[in-house]
Amino acid sequence: MVETTRIVLASRPEGAPTAANFRTETAELPPLEEGQVLLRTLYLSLDPYMRGRMSAAKSYAKPVEVGGVMVGGTVAEVVDSRAAELAKGDVVLAYSGWQTHDVVAASSVRKLDPDTAPVSTALGVLGMPGFTAYSGLLKIGQPQAGETVVVAAATGPVGSAVGQIAKIKGARAVGIAGGPRKCAALLDELGFDAAIDHRAPDFAEQLKAAVPDGIDVYFENVAGAVADAVYPLLNTYARVPVCGLIANYNTTGDEDGPDRLPAFYSRILVKSLTVRGFIQTEFVRELYPDFLREMGEWVGDGRVRYLEDITEGFENAPEAFIGMLEGRNFGKVVVKVAD
Amino acid sequence: MVETTRIVLASRPEGAPTAANFRTETAELPPLEEGQVLLRTLYLSLDPYMRGRMSAAKSYAKPVEVGGVMVGGTVAEVVDSRAAELAKGDVVLAYSGWQTHDVVAASSVRKLDPDTAPVSTALGVLGMPGFTAYSGLLKIGQPQAGETVVVAAATGPVGSAVGQIAKIKGARAVGIAGGPRKCAALLDELGFDAAIDHRAPDFAEQLKAAVPDGIDVYFENVAGAVADAVYPLLNTYARVPVCGLIANYNTTGDEDGPDRLPAFYSRILVKSLTVRGFIQTEFVRELYPDFLREMGEWVGDGRVRYLEDITEGFENAPEAFIGMLEGRNFGKVVVKVAD
Numbered sequence: 001m002v003e004t005t006r007i008v009l010a011s012r013p014e015g016a017p018t019a020a021n022f023r024t025e026t027a028e029l030p031p032l033e034e035g036q037v038l039l040r041t042l043y044l045s046l047d048p049y050m051r052g053r054m055s056a057a058k059s060y061a062k063p064v065e066v067g068g069v070m071v072g073g074t075v076a077e078v079v080d081s082r083a084a085e086l087a088k089g090d091v092v093l094a095y096s097g098w099q100t101h102d103v104v105a106a107s108s109v110r111k112l113d114p115d116t117a118p119v120s121t122a123l124g125v126l127g128m129p130g131f132t133a134y135s136g137l138l139k140i141g142q143p144q145a146g147e148t149v150v151v152a153a154a155t156g157p158v159g160s161a162v163g164q165i166a167k168i169k170g171a172r173a174v175g176i177a178g179g180p181r182k183c184a185a186l187l188d189e190l191g192f193d194a195a196i197d198h199r200a201p202d203f204a205e206q207l208k209a210a211v212p213d214g215i216d217v218y219f220e221n222v223a224g225a226v227a228d229a230v231y232p233l234l235n236t237y238a239r240v241p242v243c244g245l246i247a248n249y250n251t252t253g254d255e256d257g258p259d260r261l262p263a264f265y266s267r268i269l270v271k272s273l274t275v276r277g278f279i280q281t282e283f284v285r286e287l288y289p290d291f292l293r294e295m296g297e298w299v300g301d302g303r304v305r306y307l308e309d310i311t312e313g314f315e316n317a318p319e320a321f322i323g324m325l326e327g328r329n330f331g332k333v334v335v336k337v338a339d
Numbered sequence: 340m341v342e343t344t345r346i347v348l349a350s351r352p353e354g355a356p357t358a359a360n361f362r363t364e365t366a367e368l369p370p371l372e373e374g375q376v377l378l379r380t381l382y383l384s385l386d387p388y389m390r391g392r393m394s395a396a397k398s399y400a401k402p403v404e405v406g407g408v409m410v411g412g413t414v415a416e417v418v419d420s421r422a423a424e425l426a427k428g429d430v431v432l433a434y435s436g437w438q439t440h441d442v443v444a445a446s447s448v449r450k451l452d453p454d455t456a457p458v459s460t461a462l463g464v465l466g467m468p469g470f471t472a473y474s475g476l477l478k479i480g481q482p483q484a485g486e487t488v489v490v491a492a493a494t495g496p497v498g499s500a501v502g503q504i505a506k507i508k509g510a511r512a513v514g515i516a517g518g519p520r521k522c523a524a525l526l527d528e529l530g531f532d533a534a535i536d537h538r539a540p541d542f543a544e545q546l547k548a549a550v551p552d553g554i555d556v557y558f559e560n561v562a563g564a565v566a567d568a569v570y571p572l573l574n575t576y577a578r579v580p581v582c583g584l585i586a587n588y589n590t591t592g593d594e595d596g597p598d599r600l601p602a603f604y605s606r607i608l609v610k611s612l613t614v615r616g617f618i619q620t621e622f623v624r625e626l627y628p629d630f631l632r633e634m635g636e637w638v639g640d641g642r643v644r645y646l647e648d649i650t651e652g653f654e655n656a657p658e659a660f661i662g663m664l665e666g667r668n669f670g671k672v673v674v675k676v677a678d
Contacts, residue, residue: 059609060575223604236399237621242608245601257596261603262584265562268616269581270398275614277607282576 002029002038006099007317009064013054016325021054022070022318029103032082037109039076039094039102044314045123046072046321046333048221048246060279070098073128075112075119077338086111093122098317100337117299124157124332125299125306126292128280132243133161134291135283137219138169140241140276145170147216150207152176152226154192155185155307157332158243161295162219163192164304171217174210176226178327185330190305204229214238222246231264234271242277246325307331341368341377345438346656348403352393355664360393361409361657368442371421376448378415378433378441383653384462385411385660385672387560387585399618409437409656412467414451414458416677425450432461437656439676456638463496463671464638464645465631467619471582472500473630474622476558477508479580479615484509486555489546491515491565493531494524494646496671497582500634501558502531503643510556513549515565517666524669529644543568553577561585570603573610581616585664646670 003026010023032038053064053071064071074097078090083106086092092109096102112119117126124130141162143149149166153159154175163173163186174194175186186195194210196203207229214235220227223245234240268275298304309331311320317335324333342365349362371377392403392410403410413436417429422445425431431448435441451458456465463469480501482488488505492498493514502512502525513533514525525534533549535542546568553574559566562584573579607614637643648668650659653676663672 060611223601227604242604245605245608255596255598255601257594257598259594259596259598260600261598262562262594264600264603265566265581266584268614269584270616272399272616272618272621273614274616275607275612277609277611277613279611282611 001031002101003027004029004099004101005314006069006097007314008069008098009054009066011066012056017051017054017318017322019318019322024315029101032080032103035083035105035107036103037078037083037086037092037106038080039074039092039096039104039109040079041074041076041096041100041102041314041337042091042339043075043120043123044072044098044317044335044337045074045127046317046324046335047129048244048325050321051246051325071095072097073123074102074337075122076102076109081106083107091119093127098314100314116296120308120310120334121299121306123334124308125161125304126295129157129332130161130295130306131284131288131291132280133158133219134165134295135280135287136241136243136278137162137165137217139283139287140274140278141166141217141219141239143169143171143217146172148172148174148211148213149217149219150174150176150211150215150230151219152198152222153246153327154195155182155190155331156221156329157306158221159219160186160190160306160331161304164190164298166217167191167193168298168303174207174215176207176222182330185307189307198226208233217241219243220245231267234267234273236271238271238273240273240275242275243280309333311335313337340370341440342366343368343438343440344653345408345436346653347408347437348393348405350405351395356390356393356657356661358657358661363654368440371419371442374422374444374446375442376417376422376425376431376445377419378413378431378435378443378448379418380413380415380435380439380441380653380676381430381678382414382459382462383411383437383656383674383676384413384466385656385663385674386468387583387664389660390585390664410434411436412462413441413676414461415441415448420445422446430458432466437653439653455635459647459649459673460638460645462673463647464500464643465634468496468671469500469634470623470627470630471619472497472558473504473634474619474626475580475582475617476501476504476556478622478626479613479617480505480556480558480578482508482510482556485511487511487513487550487552488556488558489513489515489550489554489569490558491537491561492585492666493534494521494529494670495560495668496645497560498558499529499645499670500643503529503637505556506530506532507637507642513546513554515546515561521669524646528646537565547572556580558582559584570606573606573612575610577610577612579612579614581614582619585666648672650674652676 151162175192183195186192220242221244309329490501514531522534525531559581560583648670
C-alpha cells in the first residue's frame, strides 16, 4: 500500500483564506488497476482560480467540498505503471491536486518531454496559464500592430505571456505590477515597453502617461483599483478579455456605494467596448495544438521568457497560496514537492 | 427668402429634460447654391440618443451646443432644387434636425421611393432604428435557432425589429414592455413568443418563468431594473449587444450604493459573457445594403411589422420627446411636421 499526503479544504474562507482553512491528512491509495499509473508529485501548481473553488458560490466549476482535496495541476513521475503507454520514470502533467501521490488512468495525463523545456513549465508558460494568455489575447484581445496592450499581475504566468505575445504581434506592451523589483523585471527580463507600479500613489497618472495613444486591449486578470484606472483610458472599440478578478475573489458580497455600475455600463456603450469573460477550456479544442507548437517555439528561441517562484516543500503550499493572493509571489507559483 | 422654424437647445437638462430646455426660433435660410436643395420637413424622428446630445458629457458624438438646433433625422420634400439628381416633389431622408425647412447639399440626402413603403419608415424600421436592431443582433447577438433572445422597449422601433429578426433566425423572442396594452401588441401584432410587463410587481419572477432555458442574447437598450432582472438569467456564452441605456440617460452621476460593479464583473467572468457596446454607424459600410434589401423584403412580406406613434404638429416635438423618455410612446415616435 502506498500512502499519499494531501491537503484538504478544512473550512470555507470568509474573505481572504487563512491557514485554518486547510488541513493535512494521509490516506492509503488503492492498488493499481489495468490502465492505471501510480504518480509521485514533483511540482504542484498554485493558481488564483483555486480561490474560487474554495467558495460554495456557483461558478463555472464545482467548488471543492469541505473535507475534499484541494484541486490543482501537477507534474509527476510515474513510479509504477499498469499501462502500456507509460513506463516507470516517465514525467507527466496530471491534475492530482494538493497531494504527494495519486493513482490515475494513464489516459488522463499527458507525457512531458524533459528535453524541450523544464517540466515545471507545463504548469506555467507551456500550460494552463500560458494558454489562458495565448487564447484570451489572440481570440478576444486581437491585438493589432501598433496598438497598446495593458495587463496587470504582469510578472505572473498569465500577464508575462500576454505582454510578450502582444510584442510578438507588433503591439506595445504595458505591464502593471506591485513594487519596483517586479517593474524592473518587466522592463529588463520580459521586454515590456513600460512598467507601472500599482502601489505608487500616482499610479493612475503614471498609467495615463504610459499610454499616450490610449489602450486598445486590457487583459483583465485583477479588477479592482487597477481596472478603475484602466477603463477611462480605453479607446473606442477596445477589447477586454476577462480571465480573472483577483481583487474581487475575497469580497463577501455587495460593496459600499457609490454604485459604479451605471457609469461602467455607459462607458461600454460610449466607447463601443467589448468586455468578454472566458475560461481557457473554451478554446482548448480549437487552439491547444497551435499553442503548444507556437509557444514552444517562442520559449525555445527566447522570445517568451518566464519567471517561476518555487516554494520548496509540500507543507508550505497553503502559505504560498495565501501569499500569491496577496501578490507576494514573483512569477509563476509552483510548489516543489519532490526531486 | 424662405423662413425655417426651428427648436433649439435652450439649456442643458439636469436629470430628465423639461419643456424649458427647448426654445422655438425662426431663421431665414440662404438662397440655394449649385448642388443644393430646399427641403420642407414632412416627418421628424425622435429617438432616445438625442437625450445624450443634450448633455455636455463626452460621448461618441458631439453634444448639441446651447442655442443650437436639436439634431435628428427627417423625411422631407424637395421644394426647390439646383441639383440635377433631385427634382421638386422628390421625397428624401435627411438629417435636418428639429426644423421645418432646410437647405442642404443634394449629395447629403437619400431619395426615397414612396411606392415601396410609407416614407416615415425611413426613420424607423427601414432606417436608423431598424439598422440598429439588424446590425447589433446579427453581428453581436448572433442568435442561433432554438436560442432565447430578450429585448426591452420591445414595442419600440429597435426592440420590435430585434424580436422579429430573432424569430426569422429561429430563436425564441421574449419582449419586455410597459403595461398590458404594449404586451398584448407584442403577442398579437409583433409575433413575440412571450411578453412581460416590467411594471408588474413580480416582473423578475415572470421573466424567469418565460425563459425556461435561460437567455442567450440580451439586446440591451434600457439598462436599469430590467437589466438587473435579466443578467442572472444569462446562459454561459450569452451575448449582450448594448445600444442604449435609456434608464441611465437622466442620471446625474454616481448612484447610491451598494456598488454593484464587482458582482456584475464577476458574472461576466463566471458565465463567459460577451458585453459589447455599439453604435450602428460602425456597421453601415459593411451591412447597410444587406439591411435595406433584407429588411425591405421582410417588411414587404409582413414578416417584420412595425408600430408608429405619430404626433401631429412640429410644436409638439418637445412634449413627445419627453414622453418617449418616460416610455409613454407606443411604437416609433415620429412628429408629422407637414403633409
